[in-house]
Amino acid sequence: MSINTELDLDRPMRDVRHEAVLNIVRTASVLGQRGADLFRRFGLTEAQFNVLFSLKYKERNWSQSDLGRRLVVTRASVTSVLDKLEEKGLVERLQVPGNRRIYHVDLTAEGQKLLDKVEPLYRNDIHEVLSGFDEETCRNLIQQMEVIRTRVQALGESK
């Protein structure tokens, strides 16, 4: 009845690097769906939560483009997600003196309040899921992910 016995997830691997990539992607997918289930209880999609969360912990002003790079989505996606969040009164676009091209995006008080309700549950989930990972393991994992992203970027530039 387990997914491992029903599918062939535990068969021997031909290409261990490829299998590593598959595992990263699949794990991100599982994590994302778990998150989505949680966020939905608060009327938020995953994309919407990601925006709110990023805004809460930003340490300087972010334009919509900055947000897009941070979340690895296009500017067009940022626009549509922000439209939804602004409708709900959770974020606001602020005009930037001296630069009429960009908006700085910020949480409203209401957005802050909603996030304060969701975030503890979210962090609790993560803590539970990674309970077996000590700090060193996490740092090592983070560094490996960074290496991969750097390599992908280099690959894209040499194109």
Place this chain on the structure above:
Amino acid sequence: MSINTELDLDRPMRDVRHEAVLNIVRTASVLGQRGADLFRRFGLTEAQFNVLFSLKYKERNWSQSDLGRRLVVTRASVTSVLDKLEEKGLVERLQVPGNRRIYHVDLTAEGQKLLDKVEPLYRNDIHEVLSGFDEETCRNLIQQMEVIRTRVQALGESK
């Protein structure tokens, strides 16, 4: 000009476990986009490629539900992706004797042929991106990802 100097990706982390999760998700996203760029040159989306690829290496017959579990997408998604692939003549739904509820999905000769063109480039990309990862590192990484998925699943069942 680098993304790391422009954004705050390298600031000290408050919650190393959470940062690990973010890194996994972000890396999967970057990998997915890199893949999508490649697949598009062959008229395929990422989801379509994933289906073709899974079918090529399956070791027994898979229903659409099996495929969905394997790819971590819903049955509805599988239906729509298969519709597209069937239109293009790359896969086929086969009736299963003795069970009128399910289809077994398979590559057509044409699907096989297309995949044979894309796969070398795909594997080459992956090999390049993970060139700094030896076999042990990969196996370790894979195991960590499996642990995370198992924990997420356990979390979902205790719900």
Place this chain on the structure above:
DNA sequence: TCAGAATTGTTTAAAATCAAGCGGTCTGCT
């Protein structure tokens, strides 16, 4: 046996995403 529960594939409506392209704006170079 056989009625209730579970599973399968599909449909529908909503949301996210993207590429492409648009004007408006800023910057850097001459």
Place this chain on the structure above:
DNA sequence: AGCAGACCGCTTGATTTTAAACAATTCTGA
């Protein structure tokens, strides 16, 4: 100063994905 190029946010149109509901089918347990 002025112009070309880069950047920003937005719109459009298309695709993908999902949750939810549905009918058909299969399974299960009393």
